[in-house]
Amino acid sequence: MDQPTQDNRIRNVVIVGGGTAGWMAAASLQRHFQGSPLNITLIESSEIGTIGVGEATIPTIRNFYQNLGLSDLDVMRATGATCKLGIRFNDWLRPGSSFIHPFGLFGQDLRGVPFHHYWQRLKALGETAGIGEYSLGASLAKGGKFTQPSRNPPSSMSVFDWALHFDASLFAKLMRQVAETAGVTRIDARITKVNLRSEDGFIASVNLDNGSTVAGEFFIDCSGFRGLLIEEALQTGYEDWSQWLLCDRALAVQSEGSGEPPPYTDVTAQTAGWRWRIPLQHRYGNGYVYSSRHISDDEAMVELKRAVPDPLLHEPRQIRFTPGRRLKAWNKNCVALGLAAGFLEPLESTSIALIETGIEKIKQLFPDRTFNQGVIDEFNDMSRLEMERVRDFIILHYKANQRDDTAFWRDCQAVEIPDTLKHKIELFRERGHFIRYRWEMFQPASWLAIYTGFDILPRTWDPSIDGLDVESLRRGMAEMRKAVKAAVDAAPTHGDFLDKYAKPALSPLSPAKAGGQIEPEAMRV
Template sequence: MSDNRIKSIVIVGGGTAGWMAAASLRRHFHKLPIDITLVESAEIGTIGVGEATIPTIRRFYQALGLTDLDVLKATQGTCKLGIQFRDWNAPGSSFIHPFGLYGQELRGVGFHHYWLKMRQAGKAADIGQYCLGASLAAGNRFTTPSQNPPSTLSIFDWALHFDAGLFAQLMRKTAEADGVTRVEGNIAKVHQRAEDGFIESVELSDGRIVEGELFIDCSGFRGLLIEQTLKTGYEDWSQWLFCDRALAVQSVGTPDPPSYTDVLALSSGWRWRIPLRHRFGNGYVYSSRFIDDDAAKAELVATIPDRLLFEPRPIRFTPGRRKKTWNKNCVSLGLASGFLEPLESTSIALIETGIEKIKQLFPDRRFDPRVIDEFNDWSQREFERVRDFIILHYKAAQRADTPFWRHCRDAEIPDTLAHKIESFRSRGHFIRYRWEMFQPASWLAIYAGFGIMPEDYDPAVDVLDADGLARSLEEMRRNVQAAVESAPTHQDFLERFCGPYLPDAVKEMA
């Protein structure tokens, strides 16, 4: 019986995606005779703006033997409890999408139904006041979640803001310590088998040949293997997502960073602001159909209160995905697989789930088409569901003061998203699917934040006495507030566990 097991993996491209894949796959296959080689060139830069994450990143690096404090210290990181959306409904409006639950379910009925009844009666606070994660973020407090939460009121999660370049270095250090081989050089040619077009090797500009059996394309937007070589094709989603450009710039830090990502609606898109210990990451994601590059730059710079460390860097993109994430013996990860604007910090999370799919559907040298089809179906559905969640923000935003926002309000949306919105509006029901990154609490945060409410609450709510229900909600609110008041500030937490803020070091790095 022949041995068809994969013995060699070649990863093309470093950066966050390449080194995450190298570190994770090497640890996963540490007892197997599989050589993992990563080919990258120091001459080729990386985008390096994926600096906000969602909580899954913590499980990812913990599986590599790294602790939260290891990563915070190594990457100049800060803690992230959620995303604050400002001015999306109107100037001065604000709400937080947290990593946490809202209130407590009663009698098997979701909290939002009880809250909706009390809201209609004028006896409920803002929904964020019943969520510990949102309330901690609003108060710029931070503490780690309870290991044994006494109730759902205590359940929240957290993620990180980090320097993407430093995180890639940490992943490289971890991968190389486990035995990954790094090859420095520019790829000049890609060699394919004549009989079926499978990739055999990559040839570097100095003539060296790197052979492999499974290739992972982490070469960024250019998709050196998945697109330039295999001509896989790209599914353009610009009919739903109108932003196609970004400007990115770093600015000096402050001694009191917020515990959330700040997302500010501007005239033709939105601005991100990501706090690190040594600096801020800032950027403007916008539509070139509604604003030119110079005007976008001026609008971005006007929103940044601190000194810029360099001129804003332009990035052009087409929202969408490869028609196949896996083609022949090549799997694409990161920007090589597609691009969705980082409104909900999903770029690194999609790298994580791509790596997990490789592990779960790891092929042999026969590359069974059924395995590849399953991988591609899974990837497509996940990409589409993240896409729909992002489109929801634009469709639900109540701004109508510029052509861009009016266009977003009036635009068609995918049927899959329309079905979800109408199900919530009619019965307060959350449609759930396999392979979905955002769970009901996240959808509730966006629905409530943008004022999308069910036509009525679940009639089972009326079993409870209205006055008693009002008292229950007020007790929940007070318990959350008490927990917030007992928590340290975000800066106090960072200084206790990661050391003091050092302005002189910040100046040196600037």
């Protein structure tokens, strides 16, 4: 008679740390495993503050919270959010320059040839229209307009996406509410000791300052830069990327806002780094990401305060960081998420997106108590590749600048970039070709936006279009620009959209409303 198979399923998951990462993980995993015997406990201390700098997101955040039963309007009203169609880069190429990286496509591919080849052909003939004029997302953003993307776009010309600028602390509060309503247990306490199993070094339990001990089988470290579990207890190690990314400090401050909030994030080059400006409905988020090797903390403080046009709501807070990643995102029975797993910098709003993808990988590769090493290795390989490819995309922004006014920007140009990025740039310059990888956050349209914004252009165009009649090509491209302009002219302003649909609720969602869904048509104008 066959012996019954041993039940190795994990029953207890312990999340260490709240904030955005911890509560996103708790809410998403509880939803994923609803109805199963899995217990999820989150430990956080109300005495310990969270970083909470990230207020800008990328479009994947909308899929994340929709999977929790929340609509766009639910989240916008609960967090004072505004719409984000992309990022406007000011003075990065050179002083006075500006371009928008939109969440969307450029132009329309024809005869199997990507649009940018046609644009490049006309540019060589003296056409001055910027590539952003062929992007509905970029043009809406530039015009201060907002409307919902079409569910069934008639052509690629209509394809764009959007994300949110939100109050990160209110979003974490919303995620906590969703998680606790679904059954997550929260313990408000400080961890005083991490207990490891003598036989294999796995985490067995944590001691709390209230005198209790919490045991678990699978631990998720959301304790921020400190890495209480992944680093202090398991000594995983850290890969430093500061040879490529020179910024290592940030100053963050909230300010009053005036006027209609723009539907994009503003990032502006400064003496030794760059400054962000993020509009919310009730305030603005501002910050200066800089290199301590190129400017003093006091000088950076003065530069930031001088640049913010509104009254400050508090003194700027300083955050110190080392760009890089944990050598293993998953070590033994512990996975790190958020800042505990690594940090690049706020540019391109990747921090929350990396939390999302980390949670998805946990779901895909959720272990049992044997903790198969092949599963762990696959998780770590996926995490490493994704982080490296985000790293390369961010390095490109610095490497491609043509500023010569300060040592910081000259040093960024002189950086010896990773071979992976060098190969991508060379292939685009030579053939206008995009390399696409499986574990990559930014798709070809985003690379095109940055390449063209920094005047990195192919040496030539696809030879198949040499046979096209030039005047017909001009007319076709002019029609594309005309269609984009007409759509922008017909759209309401961003402020009108917010006033009509997304004014903040008096308080974040009540548990009863958290599962409600609002039909997308209700948001369209």
